[in-house]
Amino acid sequence: MRTVIIEPVFESWRQSARNLLALRVPPSDVLWCEDAQEPTLFGLENETLPRVAVPNVPSAFLDMARSVASHTDARRWSVLYRVLWRLTHGEERHLLAISTDSDMRQVQLWCKAIGRDIHKMHAFVRFRLVGNDEITGREQFVAWFEPEYRIVRLGAGFFEKRFAGMDWSILTPHECVHWDGSAMHFTPGVPRSAAPDDDALDGLWRTYYRSIFNPARLKVRAMQAEMPKKYWKNLPEASVIAELIAESGGRVEKMLTTESRPAKPAPKNAYLDSLRKMNTLASPSLPSTKGS
Amino acid sequence: MELQQKLEILADAAKYDASCASSGAARKDSRGGKGVGSTGGAGICHSYAPDGRCISLLKVLLTNACLYDCHYCINRRSSNVQRARFTPDEVVQLTLDFYKRNYIEGLFLSSGIIRSADYTMELVIDVARKLREEHHFRGYIHLKTIPEASPSLIELAGRYADRISINIELPTQEGLTKLAPEKNLARTQDAMGHIRNKIDERHADNRKPGAPKPLPFATGQSTQMIVGADDSSDAVILRRADVLYGNYHLRRVYYSGFSPIPEPSLLLPIKAPPLVREHRLYQADWLLRFYGFSVDEITTDAVPNLDLHLDPKLAWALRNRAVFPADVNKASRESLLRVPGLGVRNVNRILSARRYTRLRLADLLRLRVPMKKVMPFIITADHNPARLGLDDEALRARFLPPPRQAELDFDTPTAAASDIDSVRTGEM
Numbered sequence: 001m002r003t004v005i006i007e008p009v010f011e012s013w014r015q016s017a018r019n020l021l022a023l024r025v026p027p028s029d030v031l032w033c034e035d036a037q038e039p040t041l042f043g044l045e046n047e048t049l050p051r052v053a054v055p056n057v058p059s060a061f062l063d064m065a066r067s068v069a070s071h072t073d074a075r076r077w078s079v080l081y082r083v084l085w086r087l088t089h090g091e092e093r094h095l096l097a098i099s100t101d102s103d104m105r106q107v108q109l110w111c112k113a114i115g116r117d118i119h120k121m122h123a124f125v126r127f128r129l130v131g132n133d134e135i136t137g138r139e140q141f142v143a144w145f146e147p148e149y150r151i152v153r154l155g156a157g158f159f160e161k162r163f164a165g166m167d168w169s170i171l172t173p174h175e176c177v178h179w180d181g182s183a184m185h186f187t188p189g190v191p192r193s194a195a196p197d198d199d200a201l202d203g204l205w206r207t208y209y210r211s212i213f214n215p216a217r218l219k220v221r222a223m224q225a226e227m228p229k230k231y232w233k234n235l236p237e238a239s240v241i242a243e244l245i246a247e248s249g250g251r252v253e254k255m256l257t258t259e260s261r262p263a264k265p266a267p268k269n270a271y272l273d274s275l276r277k278m279n280t281l282a283s284p285s286l287p288s289t290k291g292s
Numbered sequence: 293m294e295l296q297q298k299l300e301i302l303a304d305a306a307k308y309d310a311s312c313a314s315s316g317a318a319r320k321d322s323r324g325g326k327g328v329g330s331t332g333g334a335g336i337c338h339s340y341a342p343d344g345r346c347i348s349l350l351k352v353l354l355t356n357a358c359l360y361d362c363h364y365c366i367n368r369r370s371s372n373v374q375r376a377r378f379t380p381d382e383v384v385q386l387t388l389d390f391y392k393r394n395y396i397e398g399l400f401l402s403s404g405i406i407r408s409a410d411y412t413m414e415l416v417i418d419v420a421r422k423l424r425e426e427h428h429f430r431g432y433i434h435l436k437t438i439p440e441a442s443p444s445l446i447e448l449a450g451r452y453a454d455r456i457s458i459n460i461e462l463p464t465q466e467g468l469t470k471l472a473p474e475k476n477l478a479r480t481q482d483a484m485g486h487i488r489n490k491i492d493e494r495h496a497d498n499r500k501p502g503a504p505k506p507l508p509f510a511t512g513q514s515t516q517m518i519v520g521a522d523d524s525s526d527a528v529i530l531r532r533a534d535v536l537y538g539n540y541h542l543r544r545v546y547y548s549g550f551s552p553i554p555e556p557s558l559l560l561p562i563k564a565p566p567l568v569r570e571h572r573l574y575q576a577d578w579l580l581r582f583y584g585f586s587v588d589e590i591t592t593d594a595v596p597n598l599d600l601h602l603d604p605k606l607a608w609a610l611r612n613r614a615v616f617p618a619d620v621n622k623a624s625r626e627s628l629l630r631v632p633g634l635g636v637r638n639v640n641r642i643l644s645a646r647r648y649t650r651l652r653l654a655d656l657l658r659l660r661v662p663m664k665k666v667m668p669f670i671i672t673a674d675h676n677p678a679r680l681g682l683d684d685e686a687l688r689a690r691f692l693p694p695p696r697q698a699e700l701d702f703d704t705p706t707a708a709a710s711d712i713d714s715v716r717t718g719e720m
Contacts, residue, residue, distance in 0.1 A: 094647070094648045097644045097645065097647065097648065098644070098645045098648055098649060099641040099644065099645055099659060100641070100642075100645045100649065100651060100655035100656075100658055100659060101645075101649075102658060105658045105659070119336070122336050123336045123337060123338050123339075124338070124339075125394050126393055126394055126395070127392060127393045127394050128393070129392075129393075139392070141392065141393070143394070158330075158333075160323070161321035161322065161323055161330045162321060162322060162328065162329065162330040162431075163322065163328050163392070163394075164321070164322040164323045164324070164325065164328070165322050165325060165326055165327045165328045165428070166328060166392060199393060201389050201390070201393055201395075203296070204295070204296060204299060204386070204389075204390075205390065205393070205395050207296050207299050207300055207303075208299055208303050208350065208390075209339065209341065209347070210300070211299065211300050211301075211303035211304040211307065212303050212304075212306070212307045212341055212347060212351060213307070213341040213342055213343055214307055214308070214341075214343045214345075214551055215343075216551045216552045216564070216565055217343040217344070217345070217549075217551060217565055217567065218342060218343060219342070219343055219344030219567075220342055220344075221344075222340075222344025223340040223341065223342050223343070223344050226337065226340050226346065227339065227340040235339065237339055241342055244341075244342050245342050248342070251554075252552060254554070255552040255553065255554050255556065255562060256552065256562065258554060258555070258556055260556045260557055260558040260561065261370055261371060261372060261555055261556065261557060261558065262370070262558045263361055263363075263370045263557070263558070263559065264361070264369060264370040266361070266369075267359070267369070269359055269407075270408075271359065271407065271408035271409065272359055272474065275440065275474050275476075278440075278476070278479070279476060
């Protein structure tokens with residue numbers, strides 16, 4: 001049994017996996033360990049790597065592995081290596097097509113969790129205006145976000161495409177990303193206190209959130225399924241959720257007891273007259289539907 | 293009036309429109325441009341209200357003053373609701389301010405009809421034009437259009453918008469005559485036909501090489517039907533939807549359960565919104581679009597309304613037990629799509645995996661297929677449902693909610709979380 005210590009990032013795993021593959025080390029003989037401080041190729045360092053070509057694997061596998069690397073489950077390195085081994089040495093070149101295989105299924109579930117985390121980042125980042133660049137005059141925005149996994153690099157491209165016309169930074173506990181109009185830069189994570197707390201527009205946004213809510217259709221569970229509570233502390237609109245829920249019963253009650261309004265007579269209006277005239281003329285042909 | 297008060301009134305006025313999509317737009321982004329904005333991905337829900345609905349667009353009316361008197365609508369002329377009107381610049385600024393903070397995917401702009409259809413359309417178009425041309429906005433724009441507006445204005449709306457829509461509101465002319473006297477079903481469908489032709493023409497992929505690029509036009513149109521305001525059955529609603537999908541190539545038909553409004557009409561007393569019925573209609577809509585079902589299979593003359601207790605695919609399967617069981621290792625894609633509990637994605641996974649392996653129950657379990665639901669309808673390498681008694685009349689009873697739940701008032705929200713999820717993903 002070999003112990004392989006890697007940095008918990010894709011490139012580090014990839015390097016070690018290529019070496020192990022070249023030495024034809026089967027997955028059952030490898031113990032994968034993470035150590036950001038002391039990544040070594042312990043277990044491999046005394047061996048001369050044979051100069052053999054690393055077998056090609058489908059690019060879909062590399063995409064999946066890159067995504068899974070951002071997960072936090074400690075088993076991911078060994079499962080990835082096992083899938084890699086089966087693809088290359090296990091005569092299971094079709095493994096990626098078999099979602100019912102337990103290794104493949106596990107990899108897919110990890111990918112799904114990462115995809116969801118990235119999606120939530122795209123949805124729930126809230127930029128706050130902090131000023132304008134003194135020279136270019138460009139607006140500058142800063143956001144604070146707490147992803148579940150280390151997905152900043154995977155998710156940042158979306159913001160570059162969408163917000164190219166403004167300067168922005170997204171700060172997270174793991175890693176930060178900055179855009180200045182020409183390139184993205186990545187810096188280490190920062191604490192929450194480094195980001196601004198609010199924005200002058202938050203009040204208007206809460207006004208909108210209150211008004212778009214329909215109290216007659218209260219479905220709190222459906223809301224929380226898509227917007228779990230863990231995100232609420234960084235969403236300006238979340239502070240009014242409790243009161244909207246509490247008020248909804250009374251608001252519906254009030255509607256039910258409001259007296260119905262009779263129809264008012266139509267005002268004098270040339271356009272309404274023309275509509276009435278059109279309605280009395282033969283209608284254009286209407287595709288028939290049975291029973292209508 | 294303060295901007296905040298206008299927003300309060302004009303967002304409240306827009307919330308009964310169920311459309312929320314921000315997907316399906318042509319791919320564009322702000323790189324190399326002067327503004328912000330991108331579209332072309334799956335669309336993002338930036339927030340959720342406690343009614344469980346997604347918030348992806350700034351959905352407002354330009355004004356809630358209206359000449360029409362649609363009795364289900366809070367903005368009808370007979371309503372005593374407070375009126376307000378945005379200036380085009382106010383909507384433009386709100387859209388940009390909200391967009392830059394990543395609150396929204398873009399703008400959904402509609403309006404009460406003032407003065408005339410053309411006058412109103414011009415105001416709505418002006419907002420979109422300013423966003424696109426003056427502010428280089430490349431985010432999503434959905435414009436509501438009016439069937440009676442001039443074709444040239446609808447064409448202009450389509451140039452700036454990613455999606456345009458006309459709400460059909462009710463599936464029959466009789467319903468409209470009673471509840472929305474200014475609206476006309478034939479004119480609405482006519483306008484949808486013109487929009488469809490425009491979309492087809494501008495997005496045709498048979499352009500000759502070197503031919504000039506056609507002017508931009510929205511990539512899709514959608515509509516909404518209100519459920520439970522008139523007495524139309526689900527069969528009538530779904531047949532109308534089928535015509536709209538078939539003849540006019542709508543991207544989406546939204547179903548909006550008639551919901552109490554603070555200004556009820558004498559003609560239309562308010563009641564709790566039929567949320568379960570609305571949910572079943574969405575499931576049926578998915579069966580029409582993605583599962584190969586026809587309307588006549590989902591609703592019958594004898595039973596024109598969907599079963600509120602069972603999802604429509606399961607209800608169909610129970611009526612058609614003779615076609616089951618389906619062998620997951622052999623059955624066609626079409627047959628597998630009809631198995632209750634198998635969604636499009638899992639059918640694709642099954643078809644892919646079975647080329648290399650014989651599928652067993654444990655394989656389906658790993659795909660998180662709901663086993664209790666599928667087992668009476670499938671054969672696997674290690675399972676044949678004969679011993680479950682597929683022909684047993686008690687099978688339907690297995691799937692009904694327990695008696696206590698069956699007594700619940702189905703006008704109140706009772707759809708299970710998994711049901712809600714299935715509406716979102718389309719997995720049945």
